[in-house]
Amino acid sequence: MPRLRTNCETSEDLKERTRKVFAQSPLLSFVPLMEEIISSIACTTDASGNRGLAAVARLIDYYERLFFSGFGTRFSVDAWLSQNICKQWSTPVRSVPCQIIPIYGNQWAYSLLPSPWDTSRPISIYAVCFPGRSEISDVNLLDYPWLFHELGHHLLARADAGFAARFNQHLAGFVKTVARKATADSPSLRARSFDTAAKVRELWTPRSNTCDWAHELAADAIALWTCGPSFLTAMEHALEREKIQPYEVSESHPPYGLRMRTLIDLAENLEWGSHSSQLKATLYQWQTGNLAFDSNEYSAIAEISLAEECCSQIVRTCRTLDLPQCTPDTLNAVQQKIVAGQDLDSAAELILAAWCVHQTTPSASQVWESEALARLAKQLNSDT
Numbered sequence: 001m002p003r004l005r006t007n008c009e010t011s012e013d014l015k016e017r018t019r020k021v022f023a024q025s026p027l028l029s030f031v032p033l034m035e036e037i038i039s040s041i042a043c044t045t046d047a048s049g050n051r052g053l054a055a056v057a058r059l060i061d062y063y064e065r066l067f068f069s070g071f072g073t074r075f076s077v078d079a080w081l082s083q084n085i086c087k088q089w090s091t092p093v094r095s096v097p098c099q100i101i102p103i104y105g106n107q108w109a110y111s112l113l114p115s116p117w118d119t120s121r122p123i124s125i126y127a128v129c130f131p132g133r134s135e136i137s138d139v140n141l142l143d144y145p146w147l148f149h150e151l152g153h154h155l156l157a158r159a160d161a162g163f164a165a166r167f168n169q170h171l172a173g174f175v176k177t178v179a180r181k182a183t184a185d186s187p188s189l190r191a192r193s194f195d196t197a198a199k200v201r202e203l204w205t206p207r208s209n210t211c212d213w214a215h216e217l218a219a220d221a222i223a224l225w226t227c228g229p230s231f232l233t234a235m236e237h238a239l240e241r242e243k244i245q246p247y248e249v250s251e252s253h254p255p256y257g258l259r260m261r262t263l264i265d266l267a268e269n270l271e272w273g274s275h276s277s278q279l280k281a282t283l284y285q286w287q288t289g290n291l292a293f294d295s296n297e298y299s300a301i302a303e304i305s306l307a308e309e310c311c312s313q314i315v316r317t318c319r320t321l322d323l324p325q326c327t328p329d330t331l332n333a334v335q336q337k338i339v340a341g342q343d344l345d346s347a348a349e350l351i352l353a354a355w356c357v358h359q360t361t362p363s364a365s366q367v368w369e370s371e372a373l374a375r376l377a378k379q380l381n382s383d384t
Contacts, residue, residue, distance in 0.1 A: 011053065082347075178197045260279055
């Protein structure tokens with residue numbers, strides 16, 4: 001790991017570190033801006049100059065840790081997959097930013113990375129965290145429908161086509177109705193109802209950073225819309241790996257009990273009901289087994305009607321944005337390409353093909369995936 005730095009670095013020291021950390025990275029264009037910022041701060045003679053240089057040093061520290069593993073074959077593959085999906089989702093009137101920086105960690109995530117501050121030319125750096133190391137051997141394409149979920153956050157953050165505004169309007173009406181009904185309750189019950197309504201508003205209100213229940217369910221729906229049954233399988237794998245508390249309430253993610261009910265219902269509506277049997281079995285086990293949970297407060301917060309409205313609105317958004325939809329015909333076309341040995345033309349086709357191969361011949365899946373990734377990596381390397 002990078003060594004901890006002292007706080008007595010000069011502006012020239014910081015410029016040299018900037019060149020080292022960014023020069024071989026996808027953020028090469030940052031170097032002139034960072035040097036300009038460092039020079040400007042260094043000219044400040046009061047205490048704010050020292051604070052500014054310390055802030056720059058912390059920013060460089062962050063990117064040294066982030067890029068410590070370098071930019072190997074997996075980085076190139078993941079960057080291409082992310083960019084290709086964004087291009088597929090863009091239209092002549094709506095461009096989805098394609099410069100996604102892959103980073104690596106414990107779990108899938110989408111984030112906006114810290115960037116050099118520039119009020120006249122604000123810079124946004126979008127990142128997706130991929131599980132595992134930056135080695136291509138850590139790629140598991142069966143889990144890559146989660147990339148569509150994370151890029152669903154990216155899409156909604158950049159061009160949500162009214163999803164947040166429409167759902168907010170419905171949420172406001174729902175909360176208002178709850179509050180109105182509570183006026184007839186006893187003082188103690190009324191207070192609890194008002195607290196519940198406030199909690200519903202807090203958890204469900206769409207935020208600009210997309211870290212809320214509405215956007216999480218919407219990202220699930222986008223992944224199902226664009227990846228079809230492969231996302232259902234990816235969700236199954238996530239439930240198998242993680243210790244799920246299906247009725248646990250957290251601020252950023254809705255309970256899995258609610259997510260599964262919503263996803264299963266949407267799968268039925270999108271012609272994928274026959275592929276959700278395992279998820280249905282898991283949900284039934286949660287509802288009838290030792291994990292069953294009955295709470296009026298939980299039921300009020302994890303309101304299924306809000307989830308249904310959320311899905312209705314995000315399907316409308318998918319149609320408005322003209323997102324490529326995975327249909328049975330899409331899968332048939334991918335399967336024909338696999339049989340004929342034809343090239344797969346997009347990230348979506350590659351990930352769907354990996355799922356198709358695993359469904360038909362699981363024993364051959366790993367070899368097929370390794371060969372497909374090797375071909376892609378070779379092609380990307382020859383293009384650079």
